[in-house]
Amino acid sequence: MPVGTVISVKNLFYNTPARRNFLRADTTEFNHILKVLRRFFLAYPEIKFTLIHNGEELYQLAAATLDERIVQVFGEKFYKGMVSVREELNQIQVEGFVSRPDFGRGNSEHQYLFLNKRAIQSRSLAHAVLQGYGNLLERNRYPQFILFLTIPPHQVDVNVHPTKMEARFSNERAIYHLFLTLVRRAIQTPGFVPEMQMNSDRPEHREIRRHFQQFRRSGKPSAIQTLGPSPEPAANQLTINYTLPESPAPPALTLEPPPAAPEGHTQATLWQVHNRYILAQVNSGLVIIDQHVAHERILFERVLAYLENEHRAPSQQLLFPQTLDLSLEDYLMYSDLKTWLEKIGFSITELSGRTILIEAIPADVKVGYEGKILLEILDYYRENEDKKYTPNEKIAAAFACKNAIKSGEKLSQEAMNSLVDQLFATREPFFCPHGRQFLAQ
Structure with missing residues (x-):
């Protein structure tokens, strides 16, 4: 396309005016436009972009490196919450940025995946990234990432969907494992997760630090390990046993019995189960909240x-x-x-x-x-x-x-009573x- 080419799109609903009724709010529709444009911003940081909306200049992006483009589009705070990653397997390469666990968001809005610089969506690869974090992410939090997958064209089929937003790989399992490994290696990057810090020079604390560092370097769930040279520790020796099961068993049912009510005062009987449900005794039975x-x-x-x-x-x-x-x-x-x-x-x-x-x-x-x-x-x-x-x-x-x-x-008994x-x-x-x-x- 020659330099200086201008493309204008007008009267989108001239032949199909009924489709106008399916438009959502202006802000929602503009967000859809932004989502498409942002993929181009990230895929081609070497190109200058200007975005004008309703006469207002929203983006003036100079040609830059990918790091600089991320700052231009999302801001410096977003960039500081990301960690650079790279992994390679044969002729397949993945590189880009993934967020630290404390930088997750309540949705998957900022997950960008590019296949040979073409923006795609892949539930499988997004799941691989999520699985790589293990239990480091809070519940209902999602990682943010900007990842570029480079793969020989003959190993991928992009004609899966009319929008070209999906792809099928000749070796899905290998690529899934590549993304999983990418995040698991990032976990070992200094600063990715909070470090265990012990300033004491006591021998038992040095022993804990040494075993903890060995565990992080190995990255493998271990069987029961005993810290300390002797199976029967002396009085001044610290021993810690811990197990990392692959599938932790559900916690046992725990009830917090309410304290006795003061004499002459009637109070509903409440229990808290699994720190999630409140059980209240009523005349007709039991209520679960x-x-x-x-x-x-x-x-x-x-x-x-x-x-x-x-x-x-x-x-x-x-x-x-x-x-x-x-x-x-x-x-x-x-x-x-x-x-x-x-x-x-x-x-x-x-x-x-x-x-x-x-x-x-x-x-x-x-x-x-x-x-x-x-x-x-x-x-x-x-x-x-x-x-x-x-x-x-x-x-x-x-x-x-x-x-x-x-x-x-x-919750305390007082808090449960107030809540009910x-x-x-x-x-x-x-x-x-x-x-x-x-x-x-």
Whole structure:
């Protein structure tokens, strides 16, 4: 194509006007465009790109290296959360970047895979990357990656789907294992995961450090290992036995019995099971409550009441305001939701570029989690934007889902009583904000 060629696309729905009715919100459609363009930005960092939307210049990307292009597109914070990786097998090569475990997100939005510089999607290879992290990722968190797979053309078929977004390999198993190995080697990179630090020079601590380092270098699950030279340790010798089973057995059922109520005071009998469910004894039997979904219902109705009554929710001022660099999609979504975010308790100042300063947060948000909660609200709203709910309901559901107490969190007897009392004070105590029943009797 000659240099300077201009391509114009107009009147897309001239012959099929009915298709216009299937368009979603403008922000959603523009995000789809951004997703396509971003693949070109990453695949060809040596090319200069300019993106103008509604007369506003959103991207001015100079020709650069891949590292520089990642900073241009996603920001420096995103780049610092990534680790460079490379693996090769015969004529097959994979290289690029994968995120550290603490840099995972609540969706797989930022997973980019290129086959011979052509953007593709592969559930199998994305699963291989996820499996490579093992248990390092939190539950319901996904790694971010930008990976380039180079393979001889005769070993791949790209004519699997009309969009050319899928591919079939002649040796699927070998490539899957290559991606798995890629991440497992990255785990051993210094700084990829937090190191075990022991500053003590006691002999037993040096022994722990030595065995821990050997285990990390080997990368293999081991049978029971005993630290220390003697099977029968002396009084001043430390021995640690540990086992890493391939398939850990489910935890035993544990119940936390409630303390005895004060004399003359009647209190419901509550137990916590697996730090996930609350069992309450009632006249007609036993009620089982999912603690996360119950708290989600409470927060949903509380936030929805503030939004519908035009009252600002109570907030807490941050002693140290937090700056947050947003991607272009997140910034556009934030701009659309700014009014609602202020109503539920956020106080945010816009700085230069796409950087914001979080100065106050809703009273229900834990200090230190403000940036994470805000990003998860934006992700949740984006994923559910096309659902038939009002904007108030979507914002309330997003905040409730991402800020509710988690499964696995141990609750005191007082906290369980408060949770159950607040749950049955809501309008719909038997259903979560999405309409699913979460209470069984």
